[in-house]
Amino acid sequence: METKFIKINNENPEENLVALKEAANILKNKGLVAIPTETVYGLAANALCEESAKKIYEAKGRPSDNPLIVHIAEKREVYGLIGKQLSDIEFKLIDKFWPGPLTIVFKKNKLIPKTVSGGLDTVAIRMPKNNIARAVIRECGFPLAAPSANTSTKPSPTLAKHVLEDLDGKIDMIIDGGSCGFGIESTVVQVIEDKIVILRPGSITKLMLKEFGDVEIDKGIVDKNIKAKAPGMKYKHYSPKAKVVLIKGDKEKIVSFINKNLEEDEKLGIKSLPIVYEQTAHFYKEYLTIGDLSKADTVAKNLFAVLRKCDELGLDKVYIEAFDEEEVGLAIMNRLKKAAGDNIIKV
């Protein structure tokens, strides 16, 4: 199939009404369209249609037990998709954080097909802030299931060209709306017995959620031996072809460990580079920078693009300096640990 690539102005998507209508027509005809959101690019299909949603799993190579997030254009649309009344806490979370990068898991109603919920009796719902995403949903008149628009296991796409790299020829259309503001996926929460449980960390942090109730981080995220509540958290993710090694510990020791390994790699003909921060870059001869150590949002925004750059450069191995695991840093380190798999070294 030929993948159509179009640009839409995110400030005022209605200027490109013809393109919006074309995207909506594809979605109405059970096709797939990659859309920008404020987190990462999403691969959208009609969330109420089993056949459409199945195509998402096929195009991404996504395991069928990993449910999709349903995107809506208005807060009130949530009522038509859930099987239980909103709790007080859920209502307040929606009021405060929608539109925005917070996904909430609810009990689902019959309209949500099994494919979308990955066989669970719950559904994850989010109202994106991105104007194009909401304009496409409105034009369709139904909610859109949209996981990240990458091939499963690869880093999530924060630019339309990343989507093209992974899904060219496999989907009907890509809408280029520029770079994604946050650069990491939404925070996923579920309210369980009046506690807000974080199933996937993101840019809405524990501290921001605390105002609305007790907040717990799902133990499955931090402990490999406990099953994560979000099925997607168990899968390898965010990995370039290069072997990713994450180095934690004392800052000086990290630098000397990495420099020693880079020297050894060079002797062995292994093509390797460090992924570092603006503050630590001067310790290395060659490097890729990921952002400012004191500004987590810059690191979050650059993270996936830098991981993709490793493949562009044909690297065999990269060494990444660990980030402080507080607040948005928890989400950054969650993605870095997934990219590294078992290659996490404490110095």
Ligand code: AMP
């Ligand atoms: P993605 O759309 O690729 O950003 O991934 C969505 C994330 O939300 C995955 O980690 C899913 O496992 C998680 N998720 C989606 N629906 C549910 C649900 N009903 N219960 C728990 N986690 C969910």
Ligand code: MG
């Ligand atoms: Mg994903």
